[in-house]
Amino acid sequence: MESSAPPASTSPTKRRLRWFPTDWVARVTLTTAACAILGVLAAIFIAMYLDSRLSMETFGWGFLTSDRWNPADDRENYGALSSIWGTAVSTFIAMVLAVPVSILIAIFLVELAPGWLSTIMGTIVELLAAVPSIIYGMFGLFVLKPILADYVEPWIASTWLGELPLFQGPPIGVGMLNAGIILAIMILPFITAITRDVFRSVPQMMREAAYGLGGTTWEVTRYVTLPYGRRGIVGACLLALGRAMGETMAVTYVIGNSNEISVSLFRTSNTIASRMANEFMEATSRPLQLSALIELGFILLLLSVLVQILARAWMAWAAARTEGRA
Secondary structure, three states, rough: OOOOOOOOOHHHHHHHHHOHHHHHHHHHHHHHHHHHHHHHHHHHHHHHHHHHHHHHHHHHOHHHHHHOOOOOOOOOEEEHHHHHHHHHHHHHHHHHHHHHHHHHHHHHHHHOOOOHHHHHHHHHHHHHOOOHHHHHHHHHHHHHHHHHHHHHHHHHHHHHHHHHHHHOOOOOOOOHHHHHHHHHHHHHHHHHHHHEEEEEEEOOOHHHHHHOOOOOOOHHHHHHHHHHOOOHHHHHHHHHHHHHOOOOOOHHHHEOOOOOOOOOOOOOOOOOOHHHHHHHHHHOOOHHHHHHHHHHHHHOOOOOOHHHHHHHHHHHHHHHHHHHHO
């Protein structure tokens, strides 16, 4: 008896291509969730732009180049330069201090530390990331400030470093240096945890092949682990950079909150986030001051987006260059 082929409608391939109501619900749900992210981001941009238009129309581009901030003056003259300067310098200090230390800690946890020690230290690093920022601010004010004022800054001033513009001024323990150190402590757990996971994702076969060729631990780390995890390290640094730029309470405690613009790390200053935290409540009765603060937040948002775009472009260029060499 001849066997007949199954009808086309019952074919497994056709059955998989059928459109079920659950597929439609899943597609709509996922599309809505994805579009919601874009919608929220667009709403933030639009709201901040509209609320800062009064400041934009009053000060124009001069808002970016002026360091004057006089809410008590009847003419209310505002400028963002000191806040932008403080944000950039404190973030730069934090990244310079935190990135090398974080990478070294991650290398130790993955390549050198025994399993039990790596587990304990990894847990401690993750706990540090969960500490509230205000606790770091109190630590910087009550612990780090006396150490800097009584020991570190006077010692720096007494050496040849004290002749440099970076380390001139009274050693008061509050200022850009303290803010940069506190930010470095805050972002170090983020970079370390992500970098550690990136290094652990390196295929064990690649490590074994490098060791089989006679490579030392340092050579395997340098020529295998670090190149493999380069893009992950950049991603970790981007997350840390975003937190450092937008950190509020911890920096407010230790930066001094002045309008001063100075290359000295001993001097006080302010950041965009600390300025908004200090003055937002009292600005509700002053429309122009409130609009200027919202424009500061809008500038911080644009800076964060710009950093992300540049970083993505760099990563794409680095990936294309690596593929070109291969």
